[in-house]
Amino acid sequence: MPLTISSRFFGKIMCESKASCSMQCIHLGLVAEVGIGITDTVEERAGKRNWRQNMSEKIERSEHEIDLLFLIESLVKLLWRHWWCPVVLALVFGAFNYGYTYKTYVPMYCSEVSATVMVATNPRGDSYGFYYDSSAANQLANTFPYILSSPILLDELKAELGSEVIQGNLAVSLVEGSNMLTMSVTSPDPVEAERILQALLQVYPNVARVVIGDIEFHLIDTPAVPNEPCNFPNYPKAVALGAVLGAVVGVAVLFLVALLHKRIHSPDELKPVSNIVCLGKISALRKRKWRHPSILEEEMSLGFVDEIDSLTLSVRRELDEIQGKVVVVTSTVATEGKSMVAENLAYALAKQGKRVTLIDGDLRKQDMWTKVGGSGKYGLMDVVLEQEGQQRTLEVCEKSGISFVGGNAPVPAVAEILNSGKLSEWLETLRGTMDYIIIDSPPMQLFEDAAVLSGYADGVLYVVRHDWIRRNQIMETLDQLAEVHTKILGFVYNGQPHSHSRYGYGYGYGYGKYGYSYGRYGNR
Numbered sequence: 001m002p003l004t005i006s007s008r009f010f011g012k013i014m015c016e017s018k019a020s021c022s023m024q025c026i027h028l029g030l031v032a033e034v035g036i037g038i039t040d041t042v043e044e045r046a047g048k049r050n051w052r053q054n055m056s057e058k059i060e061r062s063e064h065e066i067d068l069l070f071l072i073e074s075l076v077k078l079l080w081r082h083w084w085c086p087v088v089l090a091l092v093f094g095a096f097n098y099g100y101t102y103k104t105y106v107p108m109y110c111s112e113v114s115a116t117v118m119v120a121t122n123p124r125g126d127s128y129g130f131y132y133d134s135s136a137a138n139q140l141a142n143t144f145p146y147i148l149s150s151p152i153l154l155d156e157l158k159a160e161l162g163s164e165v166i167q168g169n170l171a172v173s174l175v176e177g178s179n180m181l182t183m184s185v186t187s188p189d190p191v192e193a194e195r196i197l198q199a200l201l202q203v204y205p206n207v208a209r210v211v212i213g214d215i216e217f218h219l220i221d222t223p224a225v226p227n228e229p230c231n232f233p234n235y236p237k238a239v240a241l242g243a244v245l246g247a248v249v250g251v252a253v254l255f256l257v258a259l260l261h262k263r264i265h266s267p268d269e270l271k272p273v274s275n276i277v278c279l280g281k282i283s284a285l286r287k288r289k290w291r292h293p294s295i296l297e298e299e300m301s302l303g304f305v306d307e308i309d310s311l312t313l314s315v316r317r318e319l320d321e322i323q324g325k326v327v328v329v330t331s332t333v334a335t336e337g338k339s340m341v342a343e344n345l346a347y348a349l350a351k352q353g354k355r356v357t358l359i360d361g362d363l364r365k366q367d368m369w370t371k372v373g374g375s376g377k378y379g380l381m382d383v384v385l386e387q388e389g390q391q392r393t394l395e396v397c398e399k400s401g402i403s404f405v406g407g408n409a410p411v412p413a414v415a416e417i418l419n420s421g422k423l424s425e426w427l428e429t430l431r432g433t434m435d436y437i438i439i440d441s442p443p444m445q446l447f448e449d450a451a452v453l454s455g456y457a458d459g460v461l462y463v464v465r466h467d468w469i470r471r472n473q474i475m476e477t478l479d480q481l482a483e484v485h486t487k488i489l490g491f492v493y494n495g496q497p498h499s500h501s502r503y504g505y506g507y508g509y510g511y512g513k514y515g516y517s518y519g520r521y522g523n524r
Contacts, residue, residue, distance in 0.1 A: 073265065074258035077467065079251070086250030090243040097242025098235060107229035111193040112184035113201065114175075114220040147207055156203035161196065168196045180220070186230065194225045263467045264474065267493040273471055274478060276462065279318070279490035280311030282337070284466065284497055292371045295344050295351075296400055311341075311492060312348040315461060318489040319436075324458025326427065326437040327489065328361070330450040332477045333443050336465035337494040342440035343372060345461075350401045354435040357394060360406030361441040361453050363414045368440060369406045373397045376408025384420045403434070418452045427456050444477045451484050459489040466495040 079086075147153050148170055158164060168187035175182065183200060187193035205217055264270065267278040283303065285293055295305045315327065329342040339362075346358040360368040360379065369376030374395055383405070386392070394403040417423065430437060439457065441450035454460050460481055464474065481488055 071258055074261075074263070074467070075255055078254040078258055082254060085254060086247040089246035089250040089253075091246070093246025093249070094239040094243035097238045097245075101233055101235060101238040105233045106188055108186050108188055108231045109190035109193045109226040109228075110184055110186045110230040111190070111197045111223050111226050112182055113197060113223045114180055114182045115201075115217040116220065117179045117181060118216045118218065143208075147204075150207070152210075153203065153207045156207060157196075157199055160199035160203050166196060167192050170196070170200060181217075190226045194223050197223045261470065263470055264464060265467055267464075267491075267496075269471065270464070270474065270491070273475060276478070276488050277490040278493055279314035279461070280307060281493045281496050282307050282311070282341070284495040293340060293344070294371075295347050308344045308348050312345055312352070315345060315489060316349075319459060322458060322487060324487075325431055325435065326439065326457040327459050327461055328439045328441050328450065328454045328457040328486075329461045329463065330441045330454070331443050331463040331465070332469050332473050333445050336443070336463050336468055337492075338443070338463040339368060339371070339440050341461070341463050341492050341494065342438050343368070346402045346436075346438045347400050349436050349438075355403075355433070356401075357403040357405060357430060357434050357437045359437065359439045360404075361418075361439045361449065363407070363411045363417060363449070364442060364447070366407045366410055369404070369408055372402070372404050372406075373399055374404040374406060376406060378405060379407025379411070380405065380423060381407060381411045381417055383426050384417050384422045414447075414449060415452075418449060424456060444480055445473075451480055454481060454484045454486045457486055459487045461489050462491040463494055464491050466493065466497065468495070 154166070157166060167189065168185045171184050171186070173182045173184075174180070183197065183204070185193045185197040185200065187196065201217070201219075201223070267281065270276065270278075285304070293300065293304060295308050319325065319327065327345075329338050329345070331338040342358065346356045349356045358368075358372065360366055362368070363380060366376070366379060368374075374397055378392055378395055382392070394405060396402070397404050411417065427437070439453055441453045444450045462477070462481070478488070
């Protein structure tokens with residue numbers, strides 16, 4: 001199968017090694033427009049442009065759609081994974097509000113006095129008398145704000161105090177259903193509070209007579225200098241309010257993350273934006289002991305084994321339709337489970353009596369030998385460097401019965417090795433002796449290795465992990481694979497929650513870091 005290399009990563013290969021310029025695949029594959037081959041007709045070119053435009057429009061529409069159920073599910077998962085975020089913010093906000101309350105607290109002192117109101121009357125027409133009138137007291141209480149703001153009262157009070165500034169707040173309240181008033185003055189200085197109240201008692205009745213008429217106050221108690229503040233700070237309440245605010249902010253942040261990071265939650269979500277089919281679903285593993293789940297393990301769940309067998313049948317059916325043998329297994333980012341799928345696919349094919357070779361195509365990492373029980377002494381670099389007539393016998397893993405090709409350390413000059421003519425010839429020779437060849441490639445996000453390896457394959461098996469990547473990332477990956485003109489057999493939906501699965505089991509497994517100087521693949 002001819003290898004087409006896009007102009008986008010041609011420059012990258014040239015930077016890694018000028019020697020690669022002699023490769024025929026570069027001369028044949030270099031095209032002026034990404035994803036369109038030099039042999040395409042005008043109609044094919046127009047069709048591909050229309051397909052990409054339609055896919056771009058679909059993915060743009062899907063990015064603006066909000067599925068409430070999936071949004072809630074994402075929020076719950078984020079809260080489960082990042083529960084510490086609202087907790088930490090609650091502690092921080094609570095401590096901050098406590099400090100703010102403590103720092104800004106100013107003690108206030110309140111001096112108050114109660115009095116009854118009597119209204120003057122002249123029932124005989126020749127002398128005055130006073131009687132208790134609750135309506136007059138109520139009227140005084142209602143008109144107090146207006147009297148207090150009047151220039152007359154303020155001027156009288158300032159004159160009585162002998163000051164141009166009144167350092168206190170004045171208030172009056174009514175004892176409901178009676179003619180009793182309570183007058184109070186609040187000030188940061190307790191002595192000043194009592195002094196202002198004394199002055200208010202002197203001037204207030206005179207100003208109030210303008211509104212009510214002749215009135216007389218009978219004091220029930222006398223003003224006194226307050227001994228303690230009347231506004232003790234409520235520190236527990238301040239901490240509680242701060243903590244609640246912090247927790248709300250934390251949940252709001254996670255909600256925003258769930259809203260913006262629209263990851264795939266179901267294989268059905270790919271239907272509106274892609275025409276690739278789902279060849280299999282693999283349920284999420286919860287048990288930490290299955291770091292590298294394998295159908296060869298005796299204690300492995302029958303559900304997992306059944307799912308791998310079902311996937312294998314689907315892959316065989318797709319390959320039979322195109323009479324293919326070589327499959328590249330890849331994903332968009334790391335930790336999506338592509339290596340697990342590649343290994344178990346090879347094991348399942350071998351159990352069916354097929355001659356299978358599993359190749360570790362991730363030359364920047366090369367750690368598959370530790371999982372399949374190989375020695376790691378014969379990898380793709382050895383294939384390219386060995387002399388004519390020195391081809392080694394493939395290593396056969398005793399437990400699984402598969403042939404394995406993979407090194408035990410990262411290698412330099414990856415582009416030269418993957419684009420080597422020797423590698424192409426070796427794979428063609430291997431086709432004649434094997435029923436199936438499974439190549440585990442690196443993720444597509446950072447490197448072009450998977451695209452180059454796909455050029456040697458008959459089909460690509462794409463692994464998508466539940467709640468791990470966004471739709472636009474998937475479309476970018478499919479667009480890269482389309483440039484190679486290799487058939488995409490379908491995708492595997494990995495990590496499906498057990499509540500959505502046919503089986504009532506679940507498990508989870510982790511992956512280590514990508515070593516070497518390339519750091520980590522596929523940071524989220």
